Amino acid sequence: MARGQLRIYLGAAPGVGKTYAMLAEGLRRRSRGTDVVIGLVEPHGRRVTAALAEGLETVPRRSITYRGGAFTEMDLDAVLARHPEVALVDELAHTNVPGSRNARRWQDVAELLDAGIDVVSTLNIQHLESLNDVVEQITGIRQQETIPDDVVRRADQIELVDMTPEALRRRMVHGNVYPPDRVETALTHYFRPGNLTALRELALLWVADRVEEVQQRYRTEHGIADPWETRERIVVGLRGDPRDQALIRRAARIAARTPGSDLLAVHVVGSEAAVAADAGRLAESRALVESGGGTLHQLIGDDVAEALVRFAEAENATQIVLGATPRGPLVAALAGEAVSTKVVRLAGATDVHIVTRRPDADLGRPIRRPRRSGRGPVVPVLVLIGLAGVLAALRVGFGPGAAGALVAGLVADLLAVLAIAAAGGLWPAVVAAVVAVLLTAVFLGPPVSAGLLALGVLGVIAVAAGTAVDRADRATRRAARAAAVAAALRSLTTAVVDGRDHLPVLLEQIRELLGLASVSLLAHDGAAVEPRWFVVASTGADAPEHPEDGDVEVPVGATGALVGRGRALGPTDEDVFLACAAQLEVLLRRVPADAGAGREAEAEVTRSAVLLILGRALRALLADVRSAVDTLGTPGGSPAQVQEGMTRMNRLVTELLDVSRLDAGALDVRLRTVDLDDVLVTALDELGPAASGVAVGIGDDVPVVVTDAAVLSRAVSTVVADALRRGAGAAPPSITVEAAPGKVDVRIVDRAGYELDDRAEHATRLAADLTEAAGGTMRVLPSPGGRTVVLTVPRAERPRTA
Template sequence: MERGRLRVHLGAAPGVGKTYAMLEEGQRVMAGGTDVVIGLLEPHGRRLTAKMAEGLEVVPRRTLVYRGHVFTEMDTEAVLDRRPQVALVDELAHTNVPGAGNEKRWQDVERILDAGIDVITTLNIQHLESLKDVVEQITGIRQSETIPDEVVRRADQIELVDLTPEALRRRMVQGYIYPADRIDVALTHYFRPGNLTALRELALLWLADRVEEGLQRYRIEHGIATPWETKERIVVALSGDTAEQTLIRRAARIADRIPGSELLAVHVIRTDGRAGADPAILAGQRALVESLGGSYHQVVGADVATAILQFAHAENATQLVLGGARRGRLAGLLLGDQVVHKTTRMAGHIDVHVLTHERMARAPKVTLPSLTRGLGRTRFRWGAALAALLLPGLTLALVSLPGFGLAGPLLLYLLAVVAVALAGGLYPALVAAVGSGLLVDYYFVPPVHSLTIGRPADAAVLAVFILVASLVSSAVERAARRTRAAARSSVEAATLADLATGALRGGNDLPALLERVRTTFGLDSVSLLESDGAGGHRWFVIASAGSMPPERPEDADTEASIADGLVLAGHGRSLDAGDRRVFTACAALVAASLADHRSEQRAEERAAADRRRAELLRTVAGDLEPELTVVHRVIEGLRDRRAPHTEAEWGKLCDRADGAVERVHGLVADLVDVSRLNGALDVFLRPVDVGDVLIVAVDDLGPGGHDLVLRLPQELPNVIADAALLTRLVTYLAADALRRSPADAPPHIEAAPVNGRVEIRLIDHAARVPRFWEPDGDGYPTGIVPRVCADLAQAIGGVLRWAETAGGGFTAVLTLPAAATREGAKVTPADTDRRSHVRPISDPARREPG
């Protein structure tokens, strides 16, 4: 069955008219004879929207009861049974009520599409997963309902429903969006002009990127190599000269004058044996390009002009900026600028800007064209060796066998020239052609043993021979080049097919896929890097293969930008332009595998969260049952009027009931903490000072926290953790220990390095271990607080375990990975014993012995 088509009406903010546009399209399609139904509509009390829905068939909603409240959701099964041609479904990113089947409405829409039904839907830009953090930064509101970008990218059509901020605010004032009691608050918060302008720009840029992806896909499918100037891309070519910083800035100014343009810098690493540029200068140029909002690239090639143009065509560049020296007329005629002239001649549809600078006016270096012509030094040497052996040997054979005349030697020498051309390329063949002509003249053209030619006809024959030999050599080399190019293309296709097959067989095993990429290109290591979004200044290794993988794009010898903030980096050797093209295609495969891996990971996390919720509910039920039984028995005792109660008995019954209610209250408070943690663990791992975390936790505990005793070594390495979550974990453990410890034996917190890790121990001196801290059959505590603590420890990459303390109580041991210590730093287990309230957190001497 053919899958249905998805059309999305995308808006920058609520109220721009997405739902109205969806209904208007539904009316138009229905007027053309198409069977259209409304699968779900959220008019939000807007009169014009409800009026536009008149005449369209509405599929009844499904009613659900959740926590004592009645909700309605789209009845997906009813839509599938109705089988219309087109279904209108509002608010694609909506989260369904538990019990509705799928968690998200877009998953319901996927089922409808799989059934061959077209869907027209609506979506706001703030619900896209990739823009969630940006929207929160702009509006100050965190979006709880998001949809993966890939779902929207797969849509057959995306239509932007646009409205200026002024028009949207007027619509708000006129009451078309929110009720009157919400207008003033909305205008002064979410619907501020600055917010709306930023959201509108986000929507336009996101949609522009999707259009660009579609255009690139169309050009590749149709084999279109010439650039289409739909978006200006300015490529600046760098040679590694110190004067090129001015060139970079001028190219950046050109890009700044064209809204929406991109700046790309490229440096060609030559393979013809010539000295390369200073790495320090290249590193400075890269930093400057990235600070100006551009991207830096390196390619490998024997011919600089060809490599630059190959890169420009691959990036669909529209303008090329080159640096040229100011020279006199004589220097320009004699020496010229080979790269500039050749690039300008071969640029085709790309505009070329040649910018000069006074500091670039130094004397140019005279360079000769490469003799190997890209075939490699080994092939060149083989060709020269074959010419040096074949021509003398053939001459000796012909001289020892007289009677050949002139035609026979010429044909044999021509065959030798062709063999040399096949082995070593054009230049050895040209030398062999000239040498063959001289040998024929010396040994076979009268007068023999002399380079003098007696008859003009013989001179013409030799000239024609040399010309034919040269033409044949050139034709043979071109054929060999095309054969090698075809073989290379076949290898590239086979490489991509092999990697794609490996990715399918290996599932979403990123390290295995990166290992295949590494071995395919002969690299020492490969890393998949992702930036934190803060200007790309912090990079994190998602997965890697090989030894000493690069941790930043600057550390790589070759790289391919997959998306914003995502880079595939390789270390070991620089790739030429052809290999880099295949490397970029492999990066796209890695990105797809990463997206699948993260989708599976999110699904596993949701399943694990569901299991934890079920376990917590069972735990709560088990903890509440005995307490409620106590309360029930106390109430029965109080109601029993037949049994007389003394004042002491009445007080005892009330104390039992009050204690049970207090314990129930504590369980409910713990459950509320769990609900706050659920889905809100945004983990940011970094080096954390354990001492700072402990003192902040003590402050969070209030006056009671000052009874804790902290024992820390004089020099303790930092740990890799999330500071906020680690503080919360220590606070939970310490608060529980303080509630149960006697006043004369407060809890102790100790920390010490152990085998490259750091152990934080909380020692409790309670008389006995509480029932809810006792482990179950799997060695996992049964209470709510222990489960919360264990989940927090796992989230930050640590391990939490419990053991009974000698003399009563228990010890909670949290083990975390230690951060790398500074060179020469000495970690000693010597402990210091001090009360937590002796010194404040801001005291620089807090790590001294107390």
């Protein structure tokens, strides 16, 4: 059964109008034909609110005796038995009277949602668990009734009911909130203007977080890379050394100047990192960042600057804060482009703040020498120029061809070659050996034999030293890559422990680590030729549906693949991606064998029952067709009977194929933006003349939806065909379409009675499975003369493109 949707009206304080807004929403939905009941409303003596509630059906409360007193609570069992489409339940954070089934009202609401009932509720900002201490500091009152933040964040819709402190205090004075005897006390204590202003700001900021999530999804879908400065989001780059503490505090002060801004600390792990990060240092940095309300993220990347900028663009950051150590021109030339300089060059419209860091000598941490490719020919050229100067001085001091000058020159050549080999590796050292011998010949003029001997000796030394340096450098890179893979797996393993069954969460962790736009876990049907691929789980915008849709792909088991889209990965990133795929493969194998056997047994029972039902129906149809064929040559025989029987038989065979494909996971589904009128026309065309009496009501302003048109039309035709079969002589079914925020409902009113036979039960299950495969949900509700089947599909967030 599909889970219901939760809508919450959030307010800054009592009396802003949350309950009134909830009741008004209930009346609006009822006017559109939705079955709405009041599960529980607390009017608190407010006449206008109580009058509004009288216009809706109310489920009587349950009476509970506790410590000699009589109390009433929402009758959860009665609401579940009534099973409306929408239930209005006030005060989500309320604590139930002891003796109730659940300790908290939000747990009651969770049961209603699990039963497929939509719930509209209310909540004050001070009841959020994460804000409890803040509210106590503001008001001096500690809230005893709190609700976990994640319960509220999982709501499908959160609407802020806003009111200025002055307007709320006027309502208090007019007696619209509390009785007259409580007004003065409330105005001088909890409802002081400063308290209300602070609570209102808390509510606005908390709701802004949800709005930010929607905005980020929109930017991703539309490929918008430039930051939108709707709020300040500050990214601070960390090196993993003791100086990070001061950098974090500086970034926190920048964030504090703009209330509501976000602080995101980032540490990039990869072979390009200049300082090997210490796990203890990072833990200290994480604690400091979180104490300031920020978060720390660990990324994988060969290039620190590119990884930082890529993360800032993905998070819509407005500022990047980096630390930089002052370097002289010579050091800058030797070490190549600094990370801070490259970030400034790549950041585009994002502001970059460079914080000067003193080169503390007491860090006690080994700093890796700069990468050779970052320096190019600077070091070899400088060394050879110095060698030429030394040889020129020897020529002046000893004269050309002097034995002492030759010995000193060869020593200088040797030192120069060793220096260049250490800086540049094998081939720069070999070239330097040749150039050193030529310089020695030019300045000191040794005999030819001595020159050839010197060239051979220096060549051997250059090859040996350069090869050793190259091997050491490759070992360093391998160690750095291994550290990057280990860091990624540590982070992924933590996510697995926190929620091993939430594949989208794990994929989001992988996507963030590698800076990809989207990641999909795919599986195929095992066919050797042209296998069909299916999306097991995905995250990000435009997630790949086939291996060829991505920029990187690695296998997961025998029939799976982990596919990423967004950028090409370097060697380190590819190693991490492969390690993540291996971790996912291990995770997927951890499903207990007994649970798998139980599901297989249950599926086998269901499959057997369905095949038995369809087998009996097919045999009956064959008998009808044979009888119709026998009457063709007799008076009164009609080819139409044979045609009708063949149509019904074709439909049964199609249903058998659908059951088989659904069971094997081989139903070809491609979710796209489609028009519902095309889906309904296709569904009714499949039914032929029998569907001529079906009434269809669909407005011109119904939005496009995200679904598989062919699969959804099969679901619709399955429900309508079963209603027509059972309702011979009754009013034909009707189809209406209703749009709601985030979804569109297709309502099929079945007037064929309440009793369902085996065929009807099978058709209902098949339609539900087809709807779910098409990306939607299905509910069955009682209605006059029969039932109403509601197929709900998500509406498209952007117009359909050709």
